[in-house]
Amino acid sequence: MRYNRQIILPEIGDIGQQKLAKARVLVIGAGGLGCPVLQNLAAAGVGFVGIVDGDVVEETNLHRQVLYNLSHCGQSKAETAAKVIAQMNPDVTVTIYNQFFNRMNAFDIVSDYQIIVDCTDTIAIRYLINDVAVYKKIPVVYASIYRFEGQVSVFNYQNGPSYRCLFLEKEGLQQTPNCETMGVLGVLPNTVGAFQATEVLKIILGVGEVLSGKLMVYDALHFQTQIITFAKNPKAIEKSVINGSLLFNQKQVEKGINADAFFEKINQDNVMIIDVRQPNEKTLFYEKNVIQVPLEDLEKYSQTINKEIELVLFCNTGQRSLIGVEYLKKQGFESVFHLEKGIQSLEKYK
Numbered sequence: 001m002r003y004n005r006q007i008i009l010p011e012i013g014d015i016g017q018q019k020l021a022k023a024r025v026l027v028i029g030a031g032g033l034g035c036p037v038l039q040n041l042a043a044a045g046v047g048f049v050g051i052v053d054g055d056v057v058e059e060t061n062l063h064r065q066v067l068y069n070l071s072h073c074g075q076s077k078a079e080t081a082a083k084v085i086a087q088m089n090p091d092v093t094v095t096i097y098n099q100f101f102n103r104m105n106a107f108d109i110v111s112d113y114q115i116i117v118d119c120t121d122t123i124a125i126r127y128l129i130n131d132v133a134v135y136k137k138i139p140v141v142y143a144s145i146y147r148f149e150g151q152v153s154v155f156n157y158q159n160g161p162s163y164r165c166l167f168l169e170k171e172g173l174q175q176t177p178n179c180e181t182m183g184v185l186g187v188l189p190n191t192v193g194a195f196q197a198t199e200v201l202k203i204i205l206g207v208g209e210v211l212s213g214k215l216m217v218y219d220a221l222h223f224q225t226q227i228i229t230f231a232k233n234p235k236a237i238e239k240s241v242i243n244g245s246l247l248f249n250q251k252q253v254e255k256g257i258n259a260d261a262f263f264e265k266i267n268q269d270n271v272m273i274i275d276v277r278q279p280n281e282k283t284l285f286y287e288k289n290v291i292q293v294p295l296e297d298l299e300k301y302s303q304t305i306n307k308e309i310e311l312v313l314f315c316n317t318g319q320r321s322l323i324g325v326e327y328l329k330k331q332g333f334e335s336v337f338h339l340e341k342g343i344q345s346l347e348k349y350k
Contacts (some may be wrong), residue, residue, distance in 0.1 A: 036193030101283030130163035135244025150192035164236035256340030
């Protein structure tokens with residue numbers, strides 16, 4: 001009875017519904033885009049869903065992340081989303097990854113899934129998702145949002161173009177503006193996330209025309225859509241395969257430190273502590289030897305630092321600081337660490 005209205009569609013039927021029930025979909029990011037993706041996949045009867053997110057619900061999320069309510073503030077997004085989905089549809093098996101997607105956990109997380117849904121807002125993580133997905137031959141349903149505009153595409157579908165084919169990687173730490181700094185219309189991610197969920201269902205069912213080699217741009221303010229076509233770039237694919245292979249085979253060095261170690265570092269004169277958040281972000285503590293260098297300025301600032309000095313980076317959740325660590329490592333800095341779960345992990349020290 002639950003799925004009757006979609007089962008009666010000739011393109012779906014009982015066989016299609018069984019395909020959905022057996023499908024394994026990984027959703028990376030349970031924020032503005034992730035919420036509608038998760039809701040729609042669960043409602044449609046996708047049987048196995050993985051949720052990757054190390055963040056917690058904040059009141060500023062509620063105008064667009066409608067999976068959550070005020071009582072959820074301060075709670076894990078991944079855990080909360082899983083509980084809500086269980087209430088929506090108990091037939092869906094949900095696996096929680098209460099952590100941010102990064103180089104150290106990427107392959108372990110994606111290994112059991114047939115489709116990845118990229119609901120992140122960080123450029124470096126999108127390239128990471130791409131490289132892992134290309135190496136593992138997993139299609140990625142991508143979307144991003146900016147103010148009143150959203151875009152959707154499908155990468156790596158049936159040996160099609162990848163994220164790198166559309167967006168050539170630039171060296172450095174310049175970040176694409178996100179809703180935290182530029183704002184976003186609350187309804188926009190719900191619309192764009194529904195587009196993503198639609199592409200996921202089409203891939204599972206094998207129906208319709210998938211947005212492979214096409215980027216759909218949606219302008220909510222003027223209600224316009226545009227389709228931009230792009231081709232497969234062999235050099236971009238090759239780079240993705242090489243990156244994925246290196247990542248898969250190399251032993252990762254732990255770069256994160258916990259709260260106790262962080263406070264020990266703060267009290268050492270030979271350690272430089274760098275806050276990579278924006279100046280307007282909430283600060284939980286003040287220390288005399290903490291320097292504020294927003295992530296996008298770290299590239300320039302690092303040119304003035306002795307590469308032999310020990311560095312510790314931190315941000316709100318540990319996601320941006322890890323990106324900074326990866327960049328500095330590539331520039332030849334040896335002793336670089338970051339506060340693994342960000343200043344959220346310092347709550348108990350208040």
